[in-house]
Amino acid sequence: GIQVEQSPPDLILQEGANSTLRCNFSDSVNNLQWFHQNPWGQLINLFYIPSGTKQNGRLSATTVATERYSLLYISSSQTTDSGVYFCAVGFQGGSEKLVFGKGTKLTVNP
Amino acid sequence: KAGVTQTPRYLIKTRGQQVTLSCSPISGHRSVSWYQQTPGQGLQFLFEYFSETQRNKGNFPGRFSGRQFSNSRSEMNVSTLELGDSALYLCASSLQAVNEQFFGPGTRLTVL
Numbered sequence: 001g002i003q004v005e006q007s008p009p010d011l012i013l014q015e016g017a018n019s020t021l022r023c024n025f026s027d028s029v030n031n032l033q034w035f036h037q038n039p040w041g042q043l044i045n046l047f048y049i050p051s052g053t054k055q056n057g058r059l060s061a062t063t064v065a066t067e068r069y070s071l072l073y074i075s076s077s078q079t080t081d082s083g084v085y086f087c088a089v090g091f092q093g094g095s096e097k098l099v100f101g102k103g104t105k106l107t108v109n110p
Numbered sequence: 111k112a113g114v115t116q117t118p119r120y121l122i123k124t125r126g127q128q129v130t131l132s133c134s135p136i137s138g139h140r141s142v143s144w145y146q147q148t149p150g151q152g153l154q155f156l157f158e159y160f161s162e163t164q165r166n167k168g169n170f171p172g173r174f175s176g177r178q179f180s181n182s183r184s185e186m187n188v189s190t191l192e193l194g195d196s197a198l199y200l201c202a203s204s205l206q207a208v209n210e211q212f213f214g215p216g217t218r219l220t221v222l
Contacts, residue, residue, distance in 0.1 A: 033210065041147070041198050041216045048210035086153065088211075096141055096204060097166050098211060100153035 002026055004089050006101035013077050013108050021072040021104045023087030031090030031098065032063050034072050036083050043086065046072070050090075077108045111137060114203050114214035122220045128189040131217045135182050135203030142184040143211065144176060147198040156199075159184055160206075188219075196221045 003026040013019055025032075032050045035043040047054050047061040049070065054061055058077075063070040074081055084105050088098040115134045123129050135142050144156040155168040159178035176186040182203075188195055198218050202211040 031210075035213070041200075041218065043200065043213040045210065045212060088153075096143055096158045096160075096209075096211070097155045097168070098143070098145075098202075099155070100145075102152050 002091055002099055004087060004099050004101040006085075006087050006104050008104060009102065011104055011106045013106070015077060015079060015108055015110050017077050017108075018073070018075045019077060019106070021074070021085055021087075021106075023070040023072070023089075023101055025068050025070075025087075025089045025091075025099075027068075028092045029065060029068075029089050030092050031088075031096075032070055033088045033098070034061055034070070035086045035088065036081075037086060037103070038083060046085075074106075077106075079108050079110055082106055082108045114201055114212055116199075116201050116214040116217050118217060119215065120218050120220075122222065123191050124222050125191055125193060127191050128187060129191060129219060130185055130187045131199055131201075131219075133184045133186075133201030133203075133214060135184070135201075136212055139203035139205055139212075140182050141204045141206060141209070142178055142182065143202045143204075144184070144186050145200045145202065146170075147200060147216075148194075148196075153200070156186065191221045193221050195219065 034046040051065045084103040087101045143158040158166040178184045201214045204211045
């Protein structure tokens with residue numbers, strides 16, 4: 001069946017370190033989004049990136065659709081980056097339904 | 111532009127009751143989707159509406175239903191609540207088919 005797998009499940013960093021989060025998916029996609037869930041539960045949009053590379057400040061993302069993976073890079077991490085990062089994928093033929101991975105819980109220590 | 115809004119933000123109900131949650135999408139967005147988040151199952155798709163029509167439905171029992179109004183606002187209803195329905199319910203809106211989705215703050219439902 002359709003699967004979205006995120007790794008690592010947990011990541012602990014010191015402030016200032018860089019990190020890479022990975023999302024593997026099992027089928028062709030027409031939508032891929034990265035979210036950061038804040039402590040109150042809201043999903044904050046980071047990137048809409050079904051293919052290619054985008055950058056926004058200290059964050060960047062790359063999706064290689066032909067190889068069915070996406071990467072989220074966080075550079076010079078800050079304590080405010082802590083939280084859960086989700087990859088969500090919309091599969092071709094799946095309408096607007098997003099399938100979420102289980103998330104990567106990031107903890108950045110001062 | 112105002113974001114997606116959801117009401118109420120918190121709700122406590124008892125088993126057997128029913129509940130209605132509301133979602134107002136971003137102005138101009140016509141697609142509204144609902145998701146349930148629990149610690150055990152993660153984020154799961156409930157259903158999606160576009161122009162007052164349900165276009166896609168997830169694998170949830172018939173106790174979960176929804177509708178969309180002509181102004182694109184959407185409601186979801188859960189009847190005969192069970193303890194396992196305790197969850198964060200998130201609503202998302204997008205412009206049209208296969209577009210970036212934007213989420214509201216969620217409604218946290220507790221069933222006692």
